[in-house]
Amino acid sequence: MEKRIINPWAWQNDRNYAQAVEVKNVQSTLYVSGQTAIDDNGITSDADMRTQISKTFENLEKVIRQADFELKNIVRLNVYTTDHPAFFENFDIWQSWITKHSIQQASNVIEVKTLFETLKVEMEATVVK
Structure with a gap:
């Protein structure tokens, strides 16, 4: 499998996703x-957003x-949330998880x-091998 990331700009790198x-x-x-x-x-779960994001990733x-797929081969990861501000207040969880698994993916929130x-919060993914 060959994967190529297309990023015409650099700003999305700080947000841990690819164009x-x-x-x-x-x-x-x-x-x-x-x-x-x-x-x-x-x-x-009826826990707070931070706890729900962590459990969702788990x-x-x-x-x-x-x-039998690898997390690093996630190529698309979409997020649905009932509270956009609360999701981004906890965005460090997203960034840490993406970085930890060396994922470069297209995304929508x-x-x-x-x-x-x-x-x-709910997340759907597309993974390749």
Whole structure:
């Protein structure tokens, strides 16, 4: 698999995403459904945004690893949140997780009116190998 990052500017580097990601010679593609802060028993979190972001990343990792893909090969990571300001107040979690796993991905952050039950954030990913 070959991956090429397209960034005509430098400013997005401080926000840990790419303007575009080209992939060639892909062996397989994994489309991950929206992951949220739901525990192993299916109970939705009613915790604050910071806690929900951390749990969402934990669940996203679990699905990707169980599918035998690598986190560094996430090429698209979209975020849906019910509270755009609160998400960006906790953006350091996003940046740390992206940096830790050497991910360079295209992304969107979209505010939505509601998510399931008490959830504040949901992330969907596309991963290649």
